[in-house]
Amino acid sequence: xxxxxxxxxxxxxxxxxxxxxxxxHEFEVTVLDSNLFEPMELDLLDDGRILFIERPxxxxxxxxxxxxxxxxxxxxxxxxxxEGLLGVAVDPDYAINHWVYFVxxxxxxxxxxxxxxxxxxxxxxLNSEKILLAIRVQRDQCCHVAGSIEFSNTGDLxxxxxxxxxxxxxxxxxxxxxxxxxxxxxxxxxxANTNDLRGKILRIRPKSDGTYSIPEGNLFTSGAEGRPEIYxxxxxxxxxxxxxxxxxxxxxGEVGPDANTQDPARGPxxxxxxxxxxxxxxFGWPYFVANNKPYKNFDFSSQMAxxxxxxxxxxxxxxxxxxxxVLPPAxxxxxxxxxxPSTEFPLVGTGGRNAMAGPVFxxxxxxxxxxxxxxxxxxKLFTYDWMRGWIMAVTLDTDSNFVEMERFMPGTQFSRPTDxxxxxxxxxxxxxxxxxxYQRNEDARLVRIRHTQPFADK
Numbered sequence: 104x105x106x107x108x109x110x111x112x113x114x115x116x117x118x119x120x121x122x123x124x125x126x127x128h129e130f131e132v133t134v135l136d137s138n139l140f141e142p143m144e145l146d147l148l149d150d151g152r153i154l155f156i157e158r159p160x161x162x163x164x165x166x167x168x169x170x171x172x173x174x175x176x177x178x179x180x181x182x183x184x185x186e187g188l189l190g191v192a193v194d195p196d197y198a199i200n201h202w203v204y205f206v207x208x209x210x211x212x213x214x215x216x217x218x219x220x221x222x223x224x225x226x227x228x229l230n231s232e233k234i235l236l237a238i239r240v241q242r243d244q245c246c247h248v249a250g251s252i253e254f255s256n257t258g259d260l261x262x263x264x265x266x267x268x269x270x271x272x273x274x275x276x277x278x279x280x281x282x283x284x285x286x287x288x289x290x291x292x293x294x295a296n297t298n299d300l301r302g303k304i305l306r307i308r309p310k311s312d313g314t315y316s317i318p319e320g321n322l323f324t325s326g327a328e329g330r331p332e333i334y335x336x337x338x339x340x341x342x343x344x345x346x347x348x349x350x351x352x353x354x355x356g357e358v359g360p361d362a363n364t365q366d367p368a369r370g371p372x373x374x375x376x377x378x379x380x381x382x383x384x385x386f387g388w389p390y391f392v393a394n395n396k397p398y399k400n401f402d403f404s405s406q407m408a409x410x411x412x413x414x415x416x417x418x419x420x421x422x423x424x425x426x427x428x429v430l431p432p433a434x435x436x437x438x439x440x441x442x443x444p445s446t447e448f449p450l451v452g453t454g455g456r457n458a459m460a461g462p463v464f465x466x467x468x469x470x471x472x473x474x475x476x477x478x479x480x481x482x483k484l485f486t487y488d489w490m491r492g493w494i495m496a497v498t499l500d501t502d503s504n505f506v507e508m509e510r511f512m513p514g515t516q517f518s519r520p521t522d523x524x525x526x527x528x529x530x531x532x533x534x535x536x537x538x539x540x541y542q543r544n545e546d547a548r549l550v551r552i553r554h555t556q557p558f559a560d561k
Contacts, residue, residue: 130512131553135165136172139547142534144251144343144522146193146203151527154203154222155534155549158187162205162227165549172549176227181208184242186215189250194219194309195258203227204235204309206250206262213242215250217262219313233313236262236332238300244269244287247340247358255346259306259318261334263341263355266294266302266388275362276369277389277398279421285403286423290389294337295419297329297426302388304341304355304380306334322383322431329426335378337386337433342489343459343522348468352503353380354437354484356458359392363442368408370398372443375458376436377486381503387433390417394435394447437505438486438497450495450508457489461523463499468529474553475529485511487520489536494520518546530554 135153145155153165162176180187186208194202203222208215215238221231240248247265254260268290270278280288294302307315322336323329329336335353344355357376365372374393378386390412391397399408412418414433419426438458440451463484469475484497486508494517498506519536526532531552537544 129555131555132515133551133553134548135167135170135551136549137547138543138545139534139537139549140543141187141541142521142536142547142549143188144190145524145532145534145549146191147524147526147532148193148222149198153532153549154191154193155522156188156191156205158182158189160188160207162188162191164225173225175222175225176229178205178207178229179210181210181242184245184248186240186242186248189215189248190252190262192252192254192260195254197222200311204252204260206252208240208248209237212237214239215248215264217252217260219309235307235309235313235315236300236305238264240267240301241287246270249338249341251341251343251355253344253346255351256348257318257351259308260315261344261346261353262305262307263338263344264301264303264305265340265342266290266338268293268302268389270360273360274366274369275360275373276366276401277360277392279389279398279401280403281421281423282403289421289423290339291419291421292423292425294339294388295390295417295421295430296424297323297333297336297430299426300330300332302336302338303333304335304338304344304353305332307332320383322385334383335380335386336384336431337388337390339388341378342457343461345460345462345524347463347484347503349463349465350381350503352463354378354460354463354486356460356486357386357388357436358457368399369401370411371396372441374436374439374441375456375488377438377458377460377497378434379437379503380434384434385417385431386436387414387417390414391433392436393439393441395433438508448508450510451488452491452493455490457491459487459489459520459523461485461487461494462525464525464529466529469525469527472528474526474555476525476531476554477556485523485531487517487523489519489521492516492519494523512552518544518548526551528553 141158190206217236249263249265340358360373397411466481494511522534537547
């Protein structure tokens with residue numbers, strides 16, 4: 104159902120010292136499109152149109168003037184093992200160069216591509232493709248390809264890639280199977296490998312000829328230390344991330360392993376994470392999870408553990424490692440939670456989990472514009488969970504440290520939110536995947552969330 108407007112009233116309670124919590128907010132939720140087929144990511148064009156993609160390959164544009172969606176192209180992709188058309192980002196100079204970037208799985212070659220195309224009006228020129236990066240992956244086993252992409256205010260392009268590792272024979276703990284021919288089950292080949300781009304968030308600067316340069320300040324300063332494209336390493340499945348437009352800090356959701364309980368022989372139970380990188384670093388996978396809870400160095404041949412990994416100087420001794428042996432110190436998660444109740448962050452609830460990181464809202468960027476969120480949300484980070492269906496507003500202090508979190512629109516159960524951004528008017532755009540996997544869903548939607556109180560109340 105399109106253009107269905109629902110008035111949702113949300114009572115927001117918070118103890119944030121930086122602002123007085125409003126007594127009641129009124130939000131207008133407008134369904135712009137529905138019945139989508141695995142929507143993945145969205146971005147805004149300079150004329151207000153919304154560009155978004157579906158995993159099987161369709162590229163779509165929603166035109167707010169026409170109140171209609173058009174499929175403008177279909178990129179040919181390999182669509183199994185969680186792969187497909189995964190990410191989209193509009194060039195900051197799109198009004199001049201008409202460039203858009205996609206992350207997609209090549210249909211034949213086993214690789215994830217970061218590619219640029221020309222989009223003029225509603226015509227995506229598939230023959231204009233420039234491949235910036237081609238990241239080799241294994242397709243013998245699933246899982247974890249991530250595939251988010253976003254530009255920073257400085258023109259740097261960030262790309263997330265998952266660990267490309269099968270987790271299903273590790274009993275929900277860390278997949279570090281070093282036996283012969285077991286590379287697809289060993290995340291040390293990717294996430295913990297400084298010479299591999301999988302299990303990373305990359306940062307590059309695209310050039311006009313379709314190549315790229317390396318901006319200063321990435322994790323490794325020389326090729327001997329590691330691939331220069333790497334900004335953060337030690338990721339499992341960094342499915343969705345955002346960049347704070349004021350601080351440049353990187354936030355991402357890390358989809359965690361499945362163990363329900365800890366095991367003295369293996370390590371901690373599984374946790375999902377929201378991570379924050381104020382600077383480049385190693386975020387620990389597959390040796391640590393949550394706030395650096397260590398896994399045991401488990402031998403899959405003998406089924407014996409030889410001790411826990413050390414966060415200050417993790418060592419990658421896997422025969423599948425082609426990079427450095429001693430890795431940068433592991434950084435703890437910003438927010439973390441298991442299947443069961445969280446002691447540290449009880450508001451997140453319980454059950455299935457799939458953490459995502461959305462934008463940090465800065466009210467000054469949208470002041471006195473129709474639809475903008477109120478000052479109450481100024482400086483708050485929005486996070487969301489694909490499985491649990493909630494959105495959180497996370498209060499940060501002046502140094503961007505965690506203060507507290509609260510439910511945003513707690514009376515609304517979202518249908519597996521999968522991407523989120525703020526538009527030029529300060530209203531929120533949200534993609535929802537829908538409740539059934541790998542198919543078209545009526546509740547797979549593109550929605551707009553707008554605050555409706557007068558400007559004087561903001």
